[in-house]
Amino acid sequence: MVSNYGQPPHASAGIDRMKLRIGVLGILVIVAFVALFSRLWFLQVLASEEYEELAQENRVRYVYSEPSRGRILDRHGKVLVRNRFSLSATINKQIVDEPRERRVVLRRLSKVLDVPVRDLRRRLDDVTVSPYKPVAVANDISENDATYLSIHQERFPGVATELLPVRHYPHRDTAAHVLGYVGEISPDELKQDHFKGARPSYGPGDLVGKEGVEYYYDRFLRGKPQIEKVIVNSSSDVVTTEIQQVEDPGLDLVLSLDLGIQKVTEKALLAGLRAARGADYAAPAGAVVVMDPTDGAVIAMASYPDYDPSILADGLTNKEYAFLGARTPDDPDDDALLNRAVQITRPPGSTFKVVTAGAALATGIAETYSRFECAGAAVYPPQGGSGSVTFHNWTSAYRGYIGFPESLEHSCNTFYYELGWRMEDAFGASNGDGSERFQKYARRAGLGHETGLDVRYEADGVVPDLAWLEDYCEGIESAGCDLGWLPGYTVNMSTGQGDMIVTPLQMAVTYGAIANGGHVMRPRLGWELTTPLDDGASASIRTFKRNVVTELPLEDAEIAAIRQGLQAVVTGSQGTAVSAFSGFPLDRFPIAGKTGTAQLDEATDKNDAWFISYGPVGQPRYVVAVLVQEAGHGGTSAAPIARQVWEGIFGVDNKTDVRLGVDASG
């Protein structure tokens, strides 16, 4: 083995040089490995948790399948709201994240679906929807279009078609305000107490009730989604799935509403508004409440203008939004979404006299047999300024001394001014002992605070008293505020004018208490929660009980005196609602009620018309409260609507439409 290569390296003088060179190589190796070890230490020890999270994100997906939301039924089991599936085009914002790409996709989609780009964009940019879920930009697209989209997937990045459950309203706009609508929960709503503490808890992207009973009973209606933990591989193929939560469909909500009476009520309200407009009243809006005085169950609740909630069920288009959101943006009265039965407050006018009478009787200011003068005007001592103040009746006629029944029948203002004055003198904040027992009675009768109806929002109304005035005058420098509580305020309030404001539902509760013998009920729409069974029947999960808030402090005789007056309003010779009920079979279906005309503005002749009634008088089963805005006198515009509702309730055949009554009362 001798060759040129056999020369040992050590033979030359370079023995150390050779070791040096190998040493350099060795050092390079060491440097390289130090780099590798430190990087390994960083990845696996220092940053390990962060990478484990990323790995989780990679492979674990939670798939939520929306549970079917419970239906909403009327008291006879008729379906008011159910679910249907809509073939919808969705866009995944995370895939189409570039504005330019988004524009192109929307334009192409608009062409295929024949929907304006503006509408698609509004849905896509809707801030109330979750950014993590695909957004449904168009509902109820045709199968042809869906097929086209899936075939030309490459031209529509991020676009998919899905069958999405949407709320379906078989009776369209019937009871729209009561039912409410659903939509994705907003960040603000997520913070509300109403949505807190639910199990499972609410999260972004959840579909929730936004208004009405959909909102109030959302926890029961929503059900529990099925949550599936899915492990996916790099191609997004599902490797394993594990059901973490089984789907639990929402419960059905049975309302106390009676679909038949609801329809009659809505029809009567609309007809009444039309009739009032025909008589040159503005009559832009109105509301009717039909309530069972024995248990507070709301049987019908109508509000006009109304809307078809199905257009809210799948998001609004620009046009629909413009329609709903105030045609005249400065005027909140024009809002179709407002439930006027509980969400607007107006002066009750003479319908409040029932409360004044009750307060006077309860406080001992008057007895059932008491008589007071019914003059054309009453003069009271100076109110802050110089000179005395004159309060007028609606008529200048002098009727002499009359009792409670007549005072209600005629709707005599001066009679009630006197009661108001006397109560102010005894309990008022300025003249009396300051106990304000008149106001306390009014609150007890259900005014000035929420009735507790099971909807999203209810207006409080106002029963003016010293505390309210001080609150109102807080920070206001005016001569009026400096004077404090004036007796005239109480006088004015006694006929339901001035700062006294109520909702139609509050008036229904107040009259319900007169009708049922003094029980102030908590009104309610929810009747029962049920779950559908396989055989088509349903099992009751929970029934909502009758709830008496308080009792009116009135003797039976006192209630009887008031009732007598209310009946005379409809039947008496001087009754303000007599003309509206002419021809109505009062012998078979005796009705009692009270008209009201609330002055909105002393200068003009703008009045809100009220009529609150109950019947049948012997054994009242219904209270019907009607408010028509800017429509003249109660007996003229409101009572005829109530009449038609009563005809519907009792099945009285009536081919005629609403005809205005004759009423000159205040």
Place this chain on the structure above:
Amino acid sequence: MAMEGIFGEAVDRIGGEPISARMARRAPIRHLDPTLLVVTLLLSIYGVVMVQSATASNQSAAGLDPNAFFSRQAMFLLVGAIVLIGVSFVDYRFFAGFASVVYGATVGALILVLTPLGTLRSGATRWIDLGPMEVQPSEFAKVGVIVALAAYLALRKGDVRARDVAACVVLVAIPSGLIYVQPDLGSMMVFVALLGALLLSGGAKIRHFLFLGLCGFVGIVVVLQMGLLKDYQLQRLTSFLDPDPDVRSVGYNLTQSKIAIGSGGMRGKGLGGENTQTSLDYVPEQHTDFIFTAVGEQLGFLGSATLLAMFVFLLWRALRIAVMSRDLFGTLLASGIVGLWAFQIFVNVGMTMGIMPITGIPLPFISYGGSSLITNYIAVGLLLNIHMRRFL
């Protein structure tokens, strides 16, 4: 033999006979480096286990034999072992005489790949189909070029001039040029590393390195300016600096690889662990180029560091042999092999951890692939050979 004189002073006190004479009388096998053999074996077993662990779940998911890769790699291991024995039995100096033949065969095989005999796979022709096995000549070329360069530089006896450096550059340029055409940028860079390692231990001067470095710099500028690199090559080389996690980009592999290694943590998720980045196929090429990610994820820092430590041990043995070698040829062979392994390990592991560019370089002894494994076994055979005959 002439050796006696050189070690004449070293005398065995008991036998009164020069050590070298006594050593030389014994068969070379008596001077075997058993630790090198053991670490080679341990690395190979580690590799076979990892290949199994990285492929089994995807194979079964696809309804294929979960042990397919395992059994083939085991077979390659067997072939490698036989080749190792063959290589270590023939005196390594014998190869020096045939250096030109080895070099010629290497270049020939690389040319053959480019002819219609070469197999095109995923956009590159790197293989020749030999029936039971597809051979990747660029792997064998690595050892071929080491032998050729070592033989050439050994003749210079440590006195390397500019002319010799130029000759070496040409010797390396021909095979790397052929590999570049395949295209296989990663393997090409291995040859550059080999050239560096051999010139370093072969006796090149500092000025030679400076000049070569300058040429390399100019060369890179020219290549970039003239657009000789394809876009995807450039992207792969640079994406590690700022990886884009988008699935469609080249940075995706890297992002997923880092996630896999990082999520392994200290102890790892266990061999063949379910629902891991590896078993769910998030890291592409996880049994070949990216096998270190499977190591990192399944065996954690403890397992990965152990693997790296085994590599350090292997390289230490090789460096030791380079120093102990009887002659310059042996020293050069050993240091070339050190350069080969060290560069491949550093670039491959560095790539999976995001500190080196993405290149198609296998991890010695661990990555799946016959040609690579057998080539590394030839290298081990040569090292054992040099060690056994260090007195001969």
